[in-house]
Amino acid sequence: MASVSSQPQFRYTQPPSKVLHLRNLPWECTEEELIELGKPFGKVVNTKCNVGANRNQAFIEFADLNQAIAMISYYASSSEPAQVRGKTVYLQYSNRQEIVNNKTTADVAGNVLLVTIEGEDARLVSIDVLHLVFSAFGFVHKITTFEKTAGFQALVQFSDTETASSAKNALDGRSIPRYLLPEHVGPCTLRITYSAHTDLSVKFQSHRSRDYTNPYLPVAPSAIDGNGQLTVGLDGKKLEPESNVLLASIENMQYAVTLDVLHMVFSAFGPVQKIAMFDKNGGVQALIQYPDVQTAVVAKEALEGHCIYDGGFCKLHISYSRHTDLSIKVNNDRSRDYTIPNNPVVNSQPSILGQQPVSGMGPTVQYNGATFTPTPEQPAMPQPSAGWGPGVPPMHQSMPMQMHSNPYMPPGTMLPQVAPGMMQSSIQSGMPQPSMLPPPYGSGQMR
């Protein structure tokens, strides 16, 4: 005890110990693999894997010090490094003399998982996202979330240990897919152990806990927002509070999506006040502001999962932003405040709409040249929104070969056919058809 605390954290050469410290292990290295690795040198009496911040370290404890020394000596002079599944692992004596209690209650398999969500924005992960993630392995009965010193944690209850185990094995150490997370949310990694619980007690459906086996469970008052609106669906959907500002991310962006394209698409549902585009995680995202929540809800419902272009290109993923009023500093090709008439455009050169910057842009698709025509659409709006001329011909024939072979062809492409009361003829004829080849960066990237 005292001897440990008086030691430095580590040194480059450790005094011998029957415990070896291993690093650079493949993730999810198993106890069996550690035993296999150590067995030739002696009796492995204990192991611990998934150690360290990256869970790529481990300990092996031999019955005898000489066995540990044998293993270290062997690999010190061996031409072949120690390997686990082909990956070189580095060995040294541990600064501890024994592995403490490898088998804790957290290692006893059960039907309830204790999930720690790691990451700066871990607490922004909604219970719905967790539900979605874990539902891939079987019916999720209940989820509770809470904050502990360990961070943001959740208990996830499955029917049985087998289902829980498969989820644990598949997800432990993994990060929640980006597209499931709200805007600006950094990576969120799941650390999973078994909980000693077998049946969670969920009193209410709330932003903190859900019982998916009982849809009639009362909704907690805290799950109802100031407008009396339910922010928690009884089916476990939609915890995300509605907003008049939408966050759209664009997937499979074979064609450049410009501010004007977005404006046209989103104007089909009501006046668009502001748009701000930005790069996020190697993709393009945009915030689209409507004057009211209702319009945003309609637009989101209609557009979510649809594609701006035929063939699965520029697929939209839409969520509610936490913003309510965007701050547009300047009008340019990435951001625009449509509520301010004659707001100076950075690029002073007027364009067809009188506000479209036409130069200074990156390589963008030419949308049928001059046929990108303004169409008066929203009389209530301070200024007309753009629309595609009805006569834009579909341009499939000019698509490069790779596009035809793109396996991703969702059944229903785009077309907000249901823009209640807001439908414009220019929209009905189909969403903007890219009229020319995609820009050079399009090719070779998507293969």
Add this chain to the structure above:
DNA sequence: AGCACA
């Protein structure tokens, strides 16, 4: 690629 956990 550098030491866990209750």
